[in-house]
Amino acid sequence: MAKDIYSRSFIPFAQMEEFGRDPFVITRGDGVRIFDDRGNSYIDGLSGVFVVGIGHGNRRVIDAMYRQMQELCFHPSMHSSNPAALQYAKDLLEFARMDGVFFLSGGSEATETGMKMARQYHRQTGSPLKYKVLATYGSFHGCTAGATAASGGPERRTPYEPLTVGVIHLYPPYCYRCPFDQEYPGCGITCAKLVEYTIKNEDPDTVSAIILNPVMISSAGFIVPPAEFHQMVRTICDRYNVLLIYDEVITGFGRLGEPFAADYFQVRPDILCCGKGMSGGYAPLAAALFTEAIRQAFAGKAGDRREFHHGHTYTGNPVACAAGHAVLKEIEERNAIANGRGMGERIRVRLEAFKERFPFIGDVRGIGLLQGMEFVQDRERKEPFGPDTPIVKLIDQAARKRGLIMRCGPDYIALAPPLIITSSEVDEMLDILEDSLVEAAGKL
Ligand SMILES: Cc1ncc(COP(=O)(O)O)c(C=O)c1O
Known part of the structure; x- marks a missing residue:
């Protein structure tokens, strides 16, 4: 391979000259x-x-994708669906215990979708001024513009500022290095209480959602919140009509020993964003899952503009959905x-x-x-x-x-x-x- 291809073919977050000196090129998985x-x-x-x-090289997933490719690889997602997406939607919603799904191709699209969905939901349910999004320092929600704005690590955010307006960052529930010098459980979960304080001071009529990594692995390190944190935030969100968005791009599909972090913490978010383990790496696949209340807010007659004004070329791609479905069956049956x-x-x-x-x-x-x-x-x-x-x-x-x-x-x-x-x-x-x-x- 010509050496200069390493400096001309960028990989994320890497200095390519240095990468090219000792390139790490993975050829196979098993x-x-x-x-x-x-x-x-x-x-x-x-x-x-x-x-x-x-794992790599899973026969069931490869066969399912191959079968699907022979039937149909692609269709226009704006005005049609396909059997693979419909079957997968049904089984996925049961697995996740959510009421609606919007398929996507990557985690950043999922979090971006979640935040846009929250904004439109409020416009269509009588709270049109709600647009602000709370997030935590150190979090990571992806690399598209809105997801970058919500992400809390400065190294991936500040080079692109100014970004989407209205994101407010709070301290994460990082007990080992509590910024308030308190100790769990005597702290009374100050980090959760500050969510309420912030909503009140921002004016609840302007706050649309809070987006959280239920367990965070990011620039700030590896953060496992105290048990009560998520329940307290859920209660606060309900009190102020703020949507709770879980970014489960890492924690979803069994990573925490339960289907989702939502199951582990016994908290239902309003919007659950997932990706990564969803297709096990066999296809680019992600989703924003949502509740019945949100589904209903988008229902209406053709022409009244209540539908979700959002989508991507590969939304519900049949090969990706066939992969996701086979992965789900594999997770369940094994x-x-x-x-x-x-x-x-x-x-x-x-x-x-x-x-x-x-x-x-x-x-x-x-x-x-x-x-x-x-x-x-x-x-x-x-x-x-x-x-x-x-x-x-x-x-x-x-x-x-x-x-x-x-x-x-x-x-x-x-x-x-x-x-x-x-x-x-x-x-x-x-x-x-x-x-x-x-x-x-x-x-x-
Ligand atoms: C928690 C979290 N959210 C969102 C994303 C963005 O996902 P993607 O890289 O698939 O766009 C990532 C990616 O690492 C992530 O870890």
């Missing part, structure tokens, strides 16, 4: 493993990026969610043991098959390492060399392997991680 163009094999400890829940829950517990026990052994592990957090650790140079003061000691880079390099891919942030590492991982594969993954921690510790 179950929980991926292979690069140099013949190296890796455990996919991140499921792609929280995507490949049922009991993949329960397996993921068990494997998550197995990982957690081992991470807690690592914390006993390695003083630079400040905290271990996670739910289901989404587990991680935050690193500090001083446990008492919770002081991060800083740029001169790239602890995460050291661990990541050591793990890659040994054949493990993980999610690595500035101060944290997260593990989110496919839901179908076995206990021996989990043990292999954690043996590699343990050796990598030892190697990194030796370089500190």
Whole structure:
């Protein structure tokens, strides 16, 4: 391959000259493993990026897509539907316990759709002034303009400002580094109370929705909220007629050991945005799911302009929907969610043991098959390492060399392997991680 293609073919969030010096090119996947163009094999400890829940090379999904391709690959989504989309919609809505679905191709489209849907919903239900969206610092909701505006990490947002007006960021429920210096449960969940304070002070008549990553993995690290947080926010949203949008692009489709974070936290959002694990990586597929109240707000007669004025060329694409449907059946019939829950517990026990052994592990957090650790140079003061000691880079390099891919942030590492991982594969993954921690510790 001509070397200069690396600098001319951009990949997201990467400096291409540097990437081109040591390009990572993945050529094949099989179950929980991926292979690069140099013949190296890796455990996919991140499921792609929280995507490949049922593993690589799944025959059922490939066959379903092939069958669909022979029947129909595409139709114009603005004035027609297709059997694959309709069948999938029916089964997906049952699985998610929601009342309506709008199919999309990626997570950013899903969150963007959710926020637009909230705005139009209010216009059509007697609250036309509601347009503001609350979101949290450190969150990530995607890269389209509205999703970028809602995302709370400055590094991906500020280069594009000014963006959509009306987004207000709040502190996330980050107990390990509580910005109010409080401790759970004595804190009374100040971070949830501030949602109400903000709505009141912004004027409830202007606030349309709050969008949340129910469990956040982003620039701010890896954040698991206290149990009551989501229930309190739900109550506040109801009080002020603010729609609750869950961005479940990572947490959906079994990642937390339940179908959705909404099930785990026992809170129904008004709009649930999903993607990633929805198609297991076999096709670009995402969705905004919504409640009956929202569905009804868009009902009307042709010509009265109450329909959703929104859509994409690939909305409800038959091949993507065939993939999503086969993935859903695979998740259900292989009991993949329960397996993921068990494997998550197995990982957690081992991470807690690592914390006993390695003083630079400040905290271990996670739910289901989404587990991680935050690193500090001083446990008492919770002081991060800083740029001169790239602890995460050291661990990541050591793990890659040994054949493990993980999610690595500035101060944290997260593990989110496919839901179908076995206990021996989990043990292999954690043996590699343990050796990598030892190697990194030796370089500190
Ligand atoms: C929580 C969350 N929301 C939205 C998105 C955007 O999804 P996509 O990259 O499919 O547009 C991502 C992507 O990483 C995500 O993690």
